[in-house]
Structure formats: structure tokens, C-alpha cells
Amino acid sequence: MGKLALVFPGQGAQYVGMGKDIYENYDKAKEVFEKGQKALGMDINKLMFEGPEESLSLTENTQPAILIHSIAILEVLKEKANIEPKAFAGLSLGEYSALVASGSFEFEDAVKFVRKRGKIMQEAVPEGTGSMAAILGLDRDILDEVIKECSVYGVIQAANYNCPGQIVISGELKPLEKAVELCKEKGAKRAVILNVSGPFHSSLLDGAGEKLKSELEAVNLGAVTYPVVSNVTGDYAEKEDIKELLVRQVSSSVMWEDSIGRLIDDGFDTFVEIGPGKTLSSFIKKISKKKNAKVSISNIDKAEDMEKFLSQE
Incomplete structure (x- = not known):
């Protein structure tokens, strides 16, 4: 395997049934789901596995659901695969999964925080604005x-x-x-x-950023084990800048093409998308094509994806 980066999807990747077969097939994943559920104090597992879709699609529910799904897969991968990721990146919400993966954000803290983030973003702008x-x-x-x-x-x-x-x-x-x-x-x-609930990643969410800043003050972030690429800058984030970048992220452009471009320029040639959907894999394919770079791209969403990935190791 070449120089490996793990990437994590953001809001919009959710679907009813997400994570169910991962939960049922891997004890390590089940541990993550149960930890997430306990941290939230709600039956997020049932919502993910059974819906209804309207409730799962509420920002305050979608965000922790995607993070739990992503980290559950990550923990199984760490247990069963001989991988050594050298960097992490995530699209919008996915940046929190990347920070958990890097060791900077504790999982339980991140799950609770992104639920708050979802509520704050949802309430930031009146509907229809x-x-x-x-x-x-x-x-x-x-x-x-x-x-x-x-x-x-x-x-x-x-x-x-x-x-x-x-x-x-x-x-x-x-x-x-x-x-x-x-x-x-x-x-x-x-x-x-688009049929979305608000004008995310625009200056209309500056107020949401200020509320997030207040919430982040109570969170202790550790040092990152490997670099995390920031959505805001498209470059690696220093530990001391992470909180400020997360505040800016809700109202700033997501520089995903730039982020992947930076990793490719730095010699990353293997990307694994971890979490629901295949959207990031599609983006990376197009970015690498524009840069005339040969890269390997995989995605792990379901148990069958995990088994396929492990069989190729």
C-alpha cells in the first residue's frame, strides 16, 4: 500500500439503514455505536438503522449519526487491517471524524459536540431565508x-x-x-x-460560528498523531489553530479540491473513504485526473466493503 490518507464524508451521505450490518458483524463497531449512544443519551442506533428518514435528516441527528458510523468503521479497520495512515481529511462535518481519527478529539466529546453543532447550524438562519x-x-x-x-x-x-x-x-x-x-x-x-435546510458555509452562519466558539472553549483537544487537512485553508492544521478553524468552517468555503490536491502534491497516492456513501471517492477521482496523478481509491461503508478491502490487503 502506498502513502495512505483516510477521508471522511459529511452531511448528505446519511441513509436509513446506515451502519446496521457493520454493527451486526463486528464487535469493535458495536462498541463504538454503544459508546456514541450513551454519550448522546438517545437511541441513535434505532434512528440510523430504522429511520424515519425525516428524523435522521435533521441536522442535529445526521451529524452524530455520520460520525458514529465513520468511527465504527475506522475502529474495525484498525483492528483487522495492517494500515498506517499518514494524514486525515473530512468534508465539512467529516473534519470532526478526521480529528477523532487523528487523536485530537475524543470520540464521546465529538459525538456530543456535533449534535450541538447541528442544532446551532439549524437554528442560525430562519427557514426560507x-x-x-x-x-x-x-x-x-x-x-x-x-x-x-x-x-x-x-x-x-x-x-x-x-x-x-x-x-x-x-x-x-x-x-x-x-x-x-x-x-x-x-x-x-x-x-x-438544492433541497437543504439552510445556507451552510456562508456568512449567514457567522452567528452560528460565534456560538460554536463558546461551546468549543469547554473542549480539550489533544495533539494530532498525523496531520489533518483543514476545510478552511486546504492545508494542514496546527493544533493551536484547530478550534479557530472549526469556528470559521461553518461560514467559510469548503476547499475540498484544494485539500486533496495538497495531499496528492505531497505524495499521497492511496485514499480510503470511511463512512456512508461514495461521494468523496468520486471527487478524488476527478481531482486526481485533473492533476494527472495515479491514485488508488477505496470506500468502506458496509460490511461487504470491509471484507473486500481486507481481502485485498
Whole structure:
């Protein structure tokens, strides 16, 4: 195995039934699920395994669910596979999973914190104030110009630079709608307002960041065993900067393409996505193609993915 980075998905990757077969097949995973459930003081396992989807999709439930699922898989992997990750990264919420993996954030503390984070983000902006939009197949520089042009109508900014040709924008409804129209005119393959509960990763969540800052003051972070790449900077985070970066993260653009680009530039050629879904694997494939880099990409979501990965070791 080459130089390995583990990456962790963010909100939107959840689904009813997530983690169930991992829980049932691996004792180490079951331990993680039970620890998470105890920390939260709620039956998060039942919600993940059985739904309903509406409740699982509430931000305050989605965030701890994805983190628990990801860390359960990680612990099984550590027990059964001979791997030595040299860096970690996570998309938005996934950055908390990365910090747990690195040893900086205690698991139980992280589970409780991301539930609070979800509530704070959910309550930050009145419903209907803003949203997000996905823009596919448009050059990053052109989209930046569109954002600049539409900012006269209100708050709008890039929320996620996911990979070449896939960027999410966020802000108030009027500038978003104008931007969607303009992106189509400029040749975007697709430009559509998303069905999300708020304008995440925009300045409309500055207030949420301030509340998170207060909550983070009570959290003790340890030193990272291996580097974690920050969403905010697309670069490695120093221990003393992690809290500030987590505060900024909710209202800043997620520099995912830059983050993976940095890892590839530093010789990382093996990526394993840990947690629900395969979204990050798709992003990494496109990023590596743009950089003409040959990389190995795997994802582990279910027990069958785990067994496949272990058989290739």
C-alpha cells in the first residue's frame, strides 16, 4: 500500500439503514455505536438503522449519526487491517471524524459536540431565508465571476469547491436564483437550487460560528498523531489553530479540491473513504485526473466493503 490518507464524508451521505450490518458483524463497531449512544443519551442506533428518514435528516441527528458510523468503521479497520495512515481529511462535518481519527478529539466529546453543532447550524438562519445550489460543469474562475456579479442582490458565496466541475454555492434566495440563471447562460451543464435546510458555509452562519466558539472553549483537544487537512485553508492544521478553524468552517468555503490536491502534491497516492456513501471517492477521482496523478481509491461503508478491502490487503 502506498502513502495512505483516510477521508471522511459529511452531511448528505446519511441513509436509513446506515451502519446496521457493520454493527451486526463486528464487535469493535458495536462498541463504538454503544459508546456514541450513551454519550448522546438517545437511541441513535434505532434512528440510523430504522429511520424515519425525516428524523435522521435533521441536522442535529445526521451529524452524530455520520460520525458514529465513520468511527465504527475506522475502529474495525484498525483492528483487522495492517494500515498506517499518514494524514486525515473530512468534508465539512467529516473534519470532526478526521480529528477523532487523528487523536485530537475524543470520540464521546465529538459525538456530543456535533449534535450541538447541528442544532446551532439549524437554528442560525430562519427557514426560507437562504439555501444552496449545485453548479456542475462550469469553470471555477467563471463561477467566481458569477458570484461577484450576483452579490449586489444579497449574500452569496462558494460553499464547497468539491472537485473540477462541481461547486456548491450558498446564500440568500434572490442572488442564488440569479446565479443559477447566469450559470446556465454561461454554459453550466446543470445549475439547480438544492433541497437543504439552510445556507451552510456562508456568512449567514457567522452567528452560528460565534456560538460554536463558546461551546468549543469547554473542549480539550489533544495533539494530532498525523496531520489533518483543514476545510478552511486546504492545508494542514496546527493544533493551536484547530478550534479557530472549526469556528470559521461553518461560514467559510469548503476547499475540498484544494485539500486533496495538497495531499496528492505531497505524495499521497492511496485514499480510503470511511463512512456512508461514495461521494468523496468520486471527487478524488476527478481531482486526481485533473492533476494527472495515479491514485488508488477505496470506500468502506458496509460490511461487504470491509471484507473486500481486507481481502485485498
